[in-house]
Amino acid sequence: MLQTDLSLEKLLFNLNTLAELGEEITSPKDFTRVVKSALYMVMGSFSATKGVIFQFDSDRGVFAPIASKGLGDVGAAHVKLSKETASALTKHNKPIDLKKGEHPVETLGEAAGVLEKLEARMIACLVVKDELLGFIAINGKFSGEDFSVYDCQLLSVMAQHISFSLHSHMLLMRLMHKYNENKGLYENLRRIYYDTIHAFAASIDAKDSYTRGHSHRVSAYSAVLSREMGWSHEEVEGIRIAGLLHDIGKIAVDKTIINKASPLTSYECRELNSHPVVGYEILSKIKFPWKGIPMMTRNHHEKVDGSGYPDRLKKTDIPIGARIMALVDAFDAMTTDRPYRPRLSFREAMDEVKANFGKQFDPDVVQPFLTVIRKEVRREVDNPTIVPLLQEQLDSVSLNRMLEGFPVA
């Protein structure tokens, strides 16, 4: 082959390598794989048998190998550079022939020993925006030839390509770090938020010894029922929170009224019945990430026939969340002991729901509620919510009998 042909072939080979390198570093492949391929391309271009790419590890303050070939295990071969050396290398920003010992080789100090052990002949710094991100080190050519000016230029261009890849990866890693940090903070805030709401719910229930756990049950029942009705995850979360806080207005009601066993006077009745409005006034000042919580609280004692309180709304005027809570709130009140009466059996509670179907309770809510109970009794769901909290055993046959005669919605 003529020398001129060889030069042309060499140029084409190197151009092809640069094109492939560009493609490689912009590919969505795993970063480790990209760096490895990039190192192989550098080594293939200069027929080097040994090579390594170091990246600055800011946690440890050293340059650590991220890809190597022909050197066995180089995991422990860390290079420490002083600020002055790093600055000199960054400023020089050209491939350095260690054999020639030209500036800035004399600044390498202890690092020179590590590079010698790796049989490094050429190093090319990986610099972006005056920051030394790492460097490539390769040994001499397999052919034994010297590195020409052209080789140095080619190595310099390849190093620039790899620098950008390293820089992008570092930015991505920093972003990921920040994202994970923020995610952790958000999770903490979320936990605090939920803990606070749970504490509120506990303090509401604490006013009434009979209603311990009532808010939690209303919350859980509302969630499972709304999910059965096809609500989204976010909407279910909203009603779960509304369930926990629906009786928050009772904080303003005298404890003796809440716990009174005998019939209430009209004043006491007014006081107790004010809790949905008081609750609404408290909650409407809070900016919840979920919609409708204050209104669900305000209207959870409305009845679909318009005889409820405080706004005497009729069916479709009552927010759907409030209609759900009206049913599960009454259901829990019926199936737990109260100061003025012992708890009703499930059958008795269902008879009450049946008697008030379409009057107090919305048929569109009662039907899915019955579906949830049926599914739980038949063990068609992994985590039953309502049935385990009832203080009696239910089986499929007796449940069918109990639910007989429910009007079709």
Add this chain to the structure above:
Amino acid sequence: MVKKYRNFKEIGDAVVIYSDNYINDIEGEKLEDLCASYLDRGFTRIVIDFSETDLVNSIGVSILIGIIEKVRDSKGRISFSGLKRVNHDIFSIVGLTKHIQIFDTEEDAVNARARQGMVTT
């Protein structure tokens, strides 16, 4: 005894490995693994036949240099055969042709007597 498979042919202590049409990272690594397994099994002569190979990129060159080093470390011998012009040029550019025996055909490579000096076609 000659055992012939799609990618390789075993002839006594020699093996001819047929490389794929493009030697890049994936094909190069396959080739590397195959050579390493033959060295482990005691084969001392490895011939890589490039008759079907249209192109070797820089990653392929790097892997081939690694293979040559490994064979030499194992005191084995390695030669190439069936090189197309373009691949011969690439091996020449990176200086491989001065350091490895290259034959026109795999038969020539297998039948060649061990030579100390490196000869190119």
